[in-house]
Amino acid sequence: MKRLSVYENGINSRENKMDRTSVFPLKSLDIPLRVLAAVIGGWAASWSFVAFATAGLAALGSEFHDAETASLMLGVLLFGGIVMWAFAAPSTLRVWAVLLGGSLLFNLIALELQRMILS
Amino acid sequence: MFANFRQSMAWLHTWFGLALGYVLMVCFFFGALSVFDREFDRWALPETRFEPQPMPSFDKVLAPAFARLTPDEADYALNMPALHDPARGAPTPRLELPPDEYWAYTTHRDPVLAIGAGFRVPNPKDESLENHIHGNATIDPRSGEAVRADQLKIGSQWFFPLHYSLNWQWKNLGTFIVGLAGIIMLVALVSGVIMHRKIFREFFTFRPQKQTQRSLLDLHNLSGVVALPFHFFFAFTGVLIFAGYYYFPVSQFQLKPLHDRHEVVEARETGLPHQRAGVAAPLASVDAMMAEAKRRWAAHDMAGEIGFLQIHHLGDANGYVSIYRAGSDRVALVGEAIHFKASTGEVLREEPPRTPVQGLNEFLTGLHLQHFEHWTLRWLYVLGGLAGCACIATGFLFFVEKRKAAHARAGSQGARVVDALAVGCVTGMLVATLGMLLANRLLPEALIGKGDWEQRIFWGVWLASFAHAALRGAVVSRGGSNPAWREQCFAIAGLAVAAVLANWITTGDHLLRTLILEPYMAVAGVDLSLLTSAVLALVAARVLARRAQRQRLVTRDPAAEVVHA
Numbered sequence: 001m002k003r004l005s006v007y008e009n010g011i012n013s014r015e016n017k018m019d020r021t022s023v024f025p026l027k028s029l030d031i032p033l034r035v036l037a038a039v040i041g042g043w044a045a046s047w048s049f050v051a052f053a054t055a056g057l058a059a060l061g062s063e064f065h066d067a068e069t070a071s072l073m074l075g076v077l078l079f080g081g082i083v084m085w086a087f088a089a090p091s092t093l094r095v096w097a098v099l100l101g102g103s104l105l106f107n108l109i110a111l112e113l114q115r116m117i118l119s
Numbered sequence: 120m121f122a123n124f125r126q127s128m129a130w131l132h133t134w135f136g137l138a139l140g141y142v143l144m145v146c147f148f149f150g151a152l153s154v155f156d157r158e159f160d161r162w163a164l165p166e167t168r169f170e171p172q173p174m175p176s177f178d179k180v181l182a183p184a185f186a187r188l189t190p191d192e193a194d195y196a197l198n199m200p201a202l203h204d205p206a207r208g209a210p211t212p213r214l215e216l217p218p219d220e221y222w223a224y225t226t227h228r229d230p231v232l233a234i235g236a237g238f239r240v241p242n243p244k245d246e247s248l249e250n251h252i253h254g255n256a257t258i259d260p261r262s263g264e265a266v267r268a269d270q271l272k273i274g275s276q277w278f279f280p281l282h283y284s285l286n287w288q289w290k291n292l293g294t295f296i297v298g299l300a301g302i303i304m305l306v307a308l309v310s311g312v313i314m315h316r317k318i319f320r321e322f323f324t325f326r327p328q329k330q331t332q333r334s335l336l337d338l339h340n341l342s343g344v345v346a347l348p349f350h351f352f353f354a355f356t357g358v359l360i361f362a363g364y365y366y367f368p369v370s371q372f373q374l375k376p377l378h379d380r381h382e383v384v385e386a387r388e389t390g391l392p393h394q395r396a397g398v399a400a401p402l403a404s405v406d407a408m409m410a411e412a413k414r415r416w417a418a419h420d421m422a423g424e425i426g427f428l429q430i431h432h433l434g435d436a437n438g439y440v441s442i443y444r445a446g447s448d449r450v451a452l453v454g455e456a457i458h459f460k461a462s463t464g465e466v467l468r469e470e471p472p473r474t475p476v477q478g479l480n481e482f483l484t485g486l487h488l489q490h491f492e493h494w495t496l497r498w499l500y501v502l503g504g505l506a507g508c509a510c511i512a513t514g515f516l517f518f519v520e521k522r523k524a525a526h527a528r529a530g531s532q533g534a535r536v537v538d539a540l541a542v543g544c545v546t547g548m549l550v551a552t553l554g555m556l557l558a559n560r561l562l563p564e565a566l567i568g569k570g571d572w573e574q575r576i577f578w579g580v581w582l583a584s585f586a587h588a589a590l591r592g593a594v595v596s597r598g599g600s601n602p603a604w605r606e607q608c609f610a611i612a613g614l615a616v617a618a619v620l621a622n623w624i625t626t627g628d629h630l631l632r633t634l635i636l637e638p639y640m641a642v643a644g645v646d647l648s649l650l651t652s653a654v655l656a657l658v659a660a661r662v663l664a665r666r667a668q669r670q671r672l673v674t675r676d677p678a679a680e681v682v683h684a
Contacts, residue, residue, distance in 0.1 A: 039299065043366075050362075051369040055377065064381035066476040068370055072362040073480075076355060080305040083135075087127040107373065114377045 030092055038086035041099035042079050048106035050075035055113035128310040135303045137518060137537065140511045141544045142285070142300040147511065148548060149282035150353070151504025152274070154489065154497050157228040158641040159274025163559045165626040167259075167266060168639060169230045174223065174425040175260040177405035181234065181428075184263045185221045188236040189214055190252040199240065202250050207242035216240065216252055219395075222429040225260070227447040227492050228641075232260040246394075271570030273559060277577070278552075283357065286574075291365060297357075298366050304354035311343055332520040335513050342510040349503040350510070356487040359480075389468050391458055392437035400436040403464035412442040412457045415469065421455060423448065426490075430461060439467055447492045451478065452485035508545075515541035519595070527598035535595040539588040539603070546607035547584030549652070553614035554580035556649075560621035584610075600667060608660035615653035619646045 050071045057067035082099070089095045121127035152159065161168050175181060195213045203210045220237035237251035257266040271277055280286055287293030325337045343350065358366065370378035386393040409425055416423050426445030432438040438461030443454035458468045473481065485491070489500060515537065523534035555577040562569055584607060591603040622642070623629040633643035 042302075047367050047369065050367040051373050054369055054374055058377060063474065064370075064378060066474050068363060069480045070476050071369075072367060073359060075367055076302070076358050076362055077305075079302050080309070083302060083306045084128065084131065084310060087121070087131045088124050110369075111373060114374055118376055118380060 033092050034086050034095065037092070037095045037099055038083040041096065041103075042082035042086065044103045045082055045099045045106070046075045046079040048103040048110070049078055051110035052106035052113075055110040055117070059113045059117055125313060128313045132307055132310040132314060133518065136307050136511075136514055139300040139303045140514060141540060142296055143304055144508060144511050144544045144548065145285060146282050146297055146300060146357070147504050147507035149278045150357075151501045151508070152552075153279040153282055154500045154504070155644065156272075156274030156279045157226070158644055159278060159556075160272040161230070161639075161641040162622065162645040163273040163556070164266070164270055165628070167231045168626075168628070168642060169261075171228055171230050172225070172232070172260040174225055174409070174428060175232070175263070177409065177428070179406075180258075180260060180263040181221075181223055181405075184234060184256070184258050184265070185218070185236060187265070188218070188234070188254045188256055190216050190236075190238045190254045194254075195252050198252055202240045202243050202248070202252075204242050204244040211241050213252075218433050219251065220429065220431055221433060222427070224427050226426060226445060226490055227424070230259075231257050231266055233257055269568050269570055271559075271573050273555065273573065276570075277555075277574070283361070294361060294365050298361060301354045301358040305351060305358075308343065308347060308351050308354070311340075312347075315340065332517065335517045335520060339510055339513040339517055342506045342513065346503050346506040346510075350507050353487060353503075353507075356483045360484055360487065389458075391439055391468060392432065394437065395432045395435040396437040398436040399434060400438060400462040402430070402434070402438070402461050403459075405430070405440055408440050408459040408464050409442060411459070411464075411466070412444075415457055415466075416444055416455060419455075423455075427454065432461070436462060438462060446485065446490040450485045450491055451481040452488060452490060453481055512541065512545045515545070523595055524598050527596060530596075532596055535592045535601075538595045538601050539585070539592040542588035542592075542601060542603045542607060543581070543585035546604060546611060547581055547588065549611045549656075550584045550607055550614065551577050551581035553611060553618055553649070553652075557614055557618045557621055560618065560625050599670065600663070602667065605660045605663035605667070608656045608663065611656035612653040612660065615649040615656070619649050622646060 050068075053071035053074060054064075054067045057070060058064055062070075086095050086099075121130060190213050192213065195216075199210055199213075216238035218236045219239035221234070222236075223232055223234045225232050233255070234257070235253060235255035237249070237253055240250040240252065243250040256268060257272075258264060259266060277286070283294060283297050284291070285293035285297060287296075325334070325341050327334050327337075329337075363370070382393065405428075409428070412425065413422070421444065423444045424447070425442055426447075427441075427443040429441045429443075430438065431441065440459045440461050441456050442459070443456045446452050446454075453473070454470065456470045457466060459465065460467050489497065519534045519538045519541065523538070526532070526534040555573050558573050558576040559569075562572055566572060587607070588601065588603040591606070592601045595601050619630075628639070628642050630643060630646055633639045633646065
């Protein structure tokens with residue numbers, strides 16, 4: 001059978017992937033953990049980013065709905081970016097650490113900014 | 120995990136595309152049909168086949184039509200217990216709820232008018248909420264008569280919501296799945312470009328005579344790349360439209376205090392009361408307010424028709440009337456709202472010029488929702504949507520073609536399952552759509568709950584097409600092609616022609632009449648599109664049949680079988 005262009009080599013070679021050494025110890029869980037990180041972690045991190053950016057822009061004097069709309073636009077694009085990064089990043093652990101840490105941090109800053117604005 | 124960046128993107132593209140491609144297919148196809156949702160409505164509801172009407176007189180037509188509205192039984196049963204505070208007495212009976220809000224909505228393509236009322240729950244648990252039980256209707260704006268309520272506007276009430284909610288309302292799960300699919304569409308486009316790198320060449324590459332697998336990949340790349348900005352834009356704005364309400368509702372969660380304070384400030388600045396005053400007041404002439412709104416738009420060099428009319432806090436001293444301009448002549452979905460005091464008719468507020476962020480948002484959502492009047496552009500939208508379908512469908516086919524020989528050798532059912540699902544969501548979706556349109560014409564007009572039957576038939580036919588594809592798919596696990604593809608193509612052709620004939624027989628509107636004698640393009644357009652689909656489906660079926668015959672000849676020759684595998 002004719003070999004197709006080079007880029008497909010990676011798609012169907014599950015065996016090849018299993019051979020490769022991974023930074024993550026539980027190889028069989030690597031894919032499900034990345035899928036979960038991309039979808040659930042990505043959603044949480046984007047949500048937190050939207051909260052952070054909305055509160056941040058509002059703190060800078062932007063009208064609330066302007067701040068919210070602008071943050072939503074960026075948040076949607078960010079979600080897509082996170083999904084890609086969750087698979088491109090070398091370490092699954094790092095993906096989870098960044099997404100969970102980032103969500104927590106962005107949320108805390110958002111709440112703190114809100115407290116400052118309202119006080 | 121992956122050897123390099125491009126391999127990780129290829130994995131992402133393949134598997135997320137496969138998992139959510141079925142959903143995206145529904146979004147793109149029914150989104151494309153939604154461009155002409157009002158036209159499908161006319162086709163499905165023959166008594167509404169007349170010319171689009173402007174917003175009628177409130178005092179003569181709308182007021183009595185609003186007065187006839189009653190709270191919806193299902194809405195009352197579902198929401199009354201949630202909103203009413205039992206500590207403050209027995210719940211008010213459904214028909215005694217007082218109306219608090221009226222609205223009417225029309226576009227430049229609507230002969231009939233959608234109207235609705237929000238009825239107030241007098242003793243609510245939380246006074247700060249809206250506390251409405253709704254009652255909606257569609258009326259003939261020439262007479263004010265209600266159009267039968269148990270009929271289904273197949274275009275605007277079925278195809279349109281299908282493309283963003285899958286018509287699966289439970290916990291809004293359909294809307295969330297579509298949102299995720301939208302994000303994955305953005306990801307698939309970017310990762311697809313990364314996989315290829317030869318994006319410019321893809322514009323001009325299609326080799327239909329090559330091996331099936333090669334031509335499929337060409338077509339997948341071509342349909343993806345040619346309309347790349349279109350696909351990206353619709354996926355992005357589609358998610359954006361629902362982002363604030365469903366996907367990232369930060370203003371209702373952690374930022375609710377900030378949002379609520381803004382509402383109070385806004386209400387003070389705009390002078391539009393947030394709550395009822397509790398003091399009864401009459402309603403001045405709304406017709407005079409409508410005339411004044413049009414006069415002010417014309418004075419701003421934006422003469423136009425009224426698209427949306429809303430009366431808040433009905434019968435109360437805090438009541439006000441909001442009048443929005445129809446967006447027929449520009450991309451941005453602008454309302455240019457003017458608000459009047461309901462009891463006197465004096466202007467309370469004219470919306471100020473938009474901020475740049477609002478302007479951008481209105482432009483983006485306006486370009487997605489296309490309320491403007493531009494028929495050429497509408498057809499380009501349809502073509503873009505169908506290009507998206509072609510891109511997704513060829514993606515499935517490429518997935519199957521690439522693996523089925525290997526799966527056949529390994530005894531795996533993977534390719535067969537994916538192929539059957541692809542049949543169901545490509546040709547099966549068309550069969551279900553056409554089955555619904557045909558059912559709409561064949562079910563007796565007097566049938567009670569006709570719209571419900573049409574929905575059941577839609578899902579039933581679709582399910583049957585999946586079953587058909589699964590049953591006929593055994594040959595795929597041996598490396599062959601599923602005959603369900605061509606059989607369902609024949610079904611599409613037959614159903615499409617039958618729908619056109621049924622429309623002729625049941626309404627007398629044949630193409631000669633709708634095109635020439637008494638032109639009515641909404642119905643003629645649907646009929647012509649159905650006939651075009653029938654021709655294309657027949658061509659596809661014939662090509663597939665010929666290929667299947669060739670394959671049978673080849674596989675009979677044992678030497679050729681090796682080549683084929």
